[in-house]
Every structure is written in C-alpha cells, then in structure tokens.
Amino acid sequence: MPTGVKRSSYHHGSLREALxxxxxxxxxxxxxxxxxxxxxxxxxxxSSAAPYRHFVDxxxxxxxxxDQGYLGLRAALEETERPATTPADRIRRMGVAYLRFAAxxxxxxxxxxxHRPDHEKARPLAFQPLVDVVGQAQQTGDLPDxxxxxxxxRTIWATVHGLATLQLSRGFVGLxxxxxxxxxxxxxxxxLLRSPRPADRDRPGGPGRPGPAGSR
Amino acid sequence: MPTGVKRSSYHHGSLREALxxxxxxxxxxxxxxxxxxxxxxxxxxxSSAAPYRHFVDxxxxxxxxxDQGYLGLRAALEETERPATTPADRIRRMGVAYLRFAAxxxxxxxxxxxHRPDHEKARPLAFQPLVDVVGQAQQTGDLPDxxxxxxxxRTIWATVHGLATLQLSRGFVGLxxxxxxxxxxxxxxxxLLRSPRPADRDRPGGPGRPGPAGSR
DNA sequence: GGGTCGATGTTAGAGTCGTCAACATGCCCA
DNA sequence: TGGGCATGTTGACGACTCTAACATCGACCC
Numbered sequence: 001m002p003t004g005v006k007r008s009s010y011h012h013g014s015l016r017e018a019l020x021x022x023x024x025x026x027x028x029x030x031x032x033x034x035x036x037x038x039x040x041x042x043x044x045x046x047s048s049a050a051p052y053r054h055f056v057d058x059x060x061x062x063x064x065x066x067d068q069g070y071l072g073l074r075a076a077l078e079e080t081e082r083p084a085t086t087p088a089d090r091i092r093r094m095g096v097a098y099l100r101f102a103a104x105x106x107x108x109x110x111x112x113x114x115h116r117p118d119h120e121k122a123r124p125l126a127f128q129p130l131v132d133v134v135g136q137a138q139q140t141g142d143l144p145d146x147x148x149x150x151x152x153x154r155t156i157w158a159t160v161h162g163l164a165t166l167q168l169s170r171g172f173v174g175l176x177x178x179x180x181x182x183x184x185x186x187x188x189x190x191x192l193l194r195s196p197r198p199a200d201r202d203r204p205g206g207p208g209r210p211g212p213a214g215s216r
Numbered sequence: 217m218p219t220g221v222k223r224s225s226y227h228h229g230s231l232r233e234a235l236x237x238x239x240x241x242x243x244x245x246x247x248x249x250x251x252x253x254x255x256x257x258x259x260x261x262x263s264s265a266a267p268y269r270h271f272v273d274x275x276x277x278x279x280x281x282x283d284q285g286y287l288g289l290r291a292a293l294e295e296t297e298r299p300a301t302t303p304a305d306r307i308r309r310m311g312v313a314y315l316r317f318a319a320x321x322x323x324x325x326x327x328x329x330x331h332r333p334d335h336e337k338a339r340p341l342a343f344q345p346l347v348d349v350v351g352q353a354q355q356t357g358d359l360p361d362x363x364x365x366x367x368x369x370r371t372i373w374a375t376v377h378g379l380a381t382l383q384l385s386r387g388f389v390g391l392x393x394x395x396x397x398x399x400x401x402x403x404x405x406x407x408l409l410r411s412p413r414p415a416d417r418d419r420p421g422g423p424g425r426p427g428p429a430g431s432r
Numbered sequence: 433g434g435g436t437c438g439a440t441g442t443t444a445g446a447g448t449c450g451t452c453a454a455c456a457t458g459c460c461c462a
Numbered sequence: 463t464g465g466g467c468a469t470g471t472t473g474a475c476g477a478c479t480c481t482a483a484c485a486t487c488g489a490c491c492c
Contacts, residue, residue, distance in 0.1 A: 162378025
C-alpha cells in the first residue's frame with residue numbers, strides 16, 4: 001500500500017474523479033513539467049499502476065484536464081453576457097475573463113494550448129462566444145465590418161491570448177509594462193475597437209461599405 | 217563508451233558547442249517535453265555525465281538555448297530595417313519575422329516564453345526594436361499618439377505573439393481560420409494601425425494624420 | 433443463496449531519465 | 463619533466479512511465 005492516504009475498502013470508489021481533482025492541484029503546485037503521475041497516485045492513496053485503469057496514458061489524463069479547461073473557459077466567457085451591455089463592452093469583459101481564467105489556472109491553460117492534435121475539436125467551443133459577439137459589434141458599428149467577422153475575432157483572440165500568455169510568463173516585468181488585468185485588456189482593445197473613447201475621432205463612416213453611416 | 221558517434225581522442229574538444237547544436241535539432245524532433253539529456257549525450261558521442269561539465273543542469277542548457285533564441289529573434293527583427301520603408305510597413309515586416317521565427321524554431325520559441333525568472337533580462341533586448349519603430353510610427357501618424365509608445369508596443373507585441381503561439385499550437389485549424397503568415401499579420405495589424413485601406417499598403421498616405429473620412 | 437465474471441485494485445519489474453561521486457586522461461605550463 | 467586542472471568515463475541511486483500477472487469484490491444469473 002502506498003504511503004499516501006489510507007482507505008478502508010480495496011476499491012477506491014471514485015478514483016477517476018479523485019485523480020482529476022488531485023491532478024489540478026498538483027499541477028498548480030508543480031507546473032506541467034514537474035507533474036508526476038506517481039506522486040498523484042501517492043497523494044490519492046492508490047498504487048502507481050492504478051491510474052492506468054482509467055487513463056491509457058499520463059498524457060490522456062492531462063488531455064482530459066485540458067478538455068475540462070475548454071468547458072470552463074467557455075463558461076467564463078459566456079458568463080459575461082449577464083450584465084448585458086453593448087457588444088463592445090462585452091468584448092472587453094470577455095478579454096478580462098480570458099486573462100483571469102489564465103491567471104487562475106495557469107498550468108491547465110498551458111496544457112490547453114500545447115501542440116496536441118486532439119484539441120482541435122474542443123477549442124472551437126470556447127472560441128464561439130467571441131465570434132458571436134464580434135458579429136454583433138460589427139452590426140452596431142463598434143467594429144469595422146469590411147472584414148469578415150472570423151478575421152476580426154481571430155485578431156481579438158490573438159491579442160487577448162498574447163496578453164494572457166505574456167502575463168503568465170512574466171513577459172512584461174523587465175520592461176516596465178506591468179499593469180492590471182483590466183488595464184492590459186482595456187488599453188489593447190481600445191486600439192482595436194473604435195469605440196466610445198473620448199478621442200473617438202474616426203468613425204469609419206462609409207468608405208466602401210455602407211453600413212452604419214446614418215444608423216447611429 | 218556510449219553507442220553514439222565514435223571519436224578518436226579522449227576529450228571531445230568542443231563539447232559545449234556540440235551539445236548546444238545537437239540540442240537544437242533534438243529539440244525540434246522531440247519537442248521540449250520529450251527532450252532528453254541522455255539521448256543528446258548519446259548522439260554527440262559522449263557519456264551521459266559529460267554534459268554536466270558544461271551545464272549545471274538540464275535546465276541550464278535549455279536556458280542557454282533560450283538566451284541564444286532571444287539574440288536570434290532580435291536579429292530577425294532588426295533585419296527588417298534593411299529595406300527601409302515607412303514605420304507602419306516595418307511593423308508589418310517585424311510581425312511577419314516574429315511569426316517566421318516562431319515557426320522555424322518552435323521548441324526554442326516555446327522555451328523562451330516559459331516561466332523562468334532569468335528571462336526577464338534577455339527579453340527586453342528582443343523587444344526594444346519594436347518599441348523604437350512604434351515611436352517612429354506615432355510621429356508619422358501611423359499610430360495614435362495619445363497613448364504612450366510602450367503601451368502601443370505592448371499591444372502590438374501581444375497581438376503578434378498571440379498569433380505566433382496560436383499558429384504553433386494549431387489554434388486556427390478547427391475554425392476555418394488558417395491563413396498564411398503574411399495574411400495573419402497583415403489583417404491583424406490593419407485593425408491596429410490606422411493606416412489606409414487594405415489596398416494601397418505600399419504607399420501609405422504619407423505624413424500627417426490619415427484623415428479619417430476623406431483620406432480615401 | 434452460490435457461482436462466476438468483469439471492473440478495478442495491487443505487486444513486481446523493465447527500461448529510461450537526471451544527477452552525482454569517484455576515477456581516468458591528457459593538455460598546458462612551471 | 464612532471465604536476466595540476468579541465469574534461470572525460472564508469473557505476474550507481476532514486477524517481478519516473480508503463481506493463482504483466484495476480485487479488486478483490488460487487489453485480490448478475492441460475
């Protein structure tokens with residue numbers, strides 16, 4: 001019997017969930033590099049071979065954690081709908097939620113965006129809410145509509161994702177560019193969204209596209 | 217003697233460089249996760265303890281690779297100065313160079329932006345060229361100047377960095393958002409740089425503020 | 433109720449990895 | 463000429479991932 005937690009019955013009962021839960025905390029303690037399946041098993045109180053009854057691989061367990069991460073991220077993004085305001089403001093809230101999610105679950109976030117082929121299914125789920133609201137923002141004129149919504153959403157996503165990863169890797173500290181999560185997102189998106197800033201000079205009235213010329 | 221390459225003399229002669237070179241190729245083959253110091257030593261034709269005469273740690277070797285990566289990235293960014301054009305165009309070129317560097321050295325790029333405290337010294341080196349050209353772009357009116365240059369540069373960096381990491385992790389494939397490196401950068405920066413229409417990107421309207429409505 | 437069978441545990445072990453201590457080699461220089 | 467120091471090797475330890483063979487036990491069938 002391993003040195004971890006003792007239990008009365010031979011079978012654990014809900015080992016799979018216990019492993020996933022324990023993995024989350026172990027992952028935040030040790031990072032995705034130092035994460036060890038043996039140590040996880042020890043902590044949960046089972047032998048080091050037991051996890052293999054539930055996951056074919058160490059990587060399979062981490063992949064499942066990543067999948068759950070995508071669900072959590074999507075939930076966090078969708079939750080910004082509650083205080084329903086303008087599309088532009090909701091995009092800001094989404095950006096902040098994205099950075100917060102990354103800061104709160106750094107290791108899971110890292111695993112989510114590692115090169116593994118299976119994520120190509122789960123990722124669109126988390127991405128969809130942003131595409132939706134970008135479409136709305138284009139209709140209200142908060143975002144240029146001479147570009148397909150997917151392209152605009154992709155750019156916003158890249159910006160926010162870049163802020164998140166750079167913040168996680170302490171990317172801004174040596175440069176005097178540290179800032180609060182809200183400021184990071186606000187100042188970045190202000191450059192992208194042509195929205196209510198006081199210096200709101202150029203409403204791209206109607207170059208080629210008709211759109212919001214008088215609709216406002 | 218290990219099974220790798222045979223050599224005549226007892227001493228290798230230039231083991232340190234051989235290790236760094238071999239590490240780069242092994243890293244691209246196996247990824248930063250599957251990278252093994254033992255396998256590296258085997259390939260270079262040296263015992264598994266030999267690397268410790270030159271690097272205190274496995275991590276120390278990788279950190280050195282990251283430092284060299286920062287130098288290479290900075291060089292790649294500075295090289296965009298040669299075909300000297302407008303600041304806005306140079307920012308575009310820098311973005312493309314950034315994505316290319318990441319695509320050509322995926323594993324090293326990954327190591328460069330992992331949470332290690334020592335990178336906080338090397339990173340500003342690679343970042344500086346962008347800050348410089350952003351300042352120029354603000355003077356020519358290609359970028360808004362009511363925001364400190366560092367903030368604008370930080371935003372552009374985040375956008376480009378996000379594009380790079382998402383491209384590396386195949387972030388766009390499930391979404392029908394794949395695109396060429398040039399298009400990724402161009403379409404993203406077009407939303408940030410208030411430079412003219414997508415069409416006339418060769419001859420950006422020149423100095424002065426690009427008048428919003430009439431500059432077309 | 434008794435028997436069996438599959439899911440879920442355990443133990444033991446192979447093979448790899450990172451790292452260290454002790455020893456070997458040979459170039460450089462007094 | 464010979465000693466010392468940088469740079470190799472050998473051998474070993476502990477930890478890791480993963481597999482094979484065996485143990486336990488609840489569910490289901492008669």
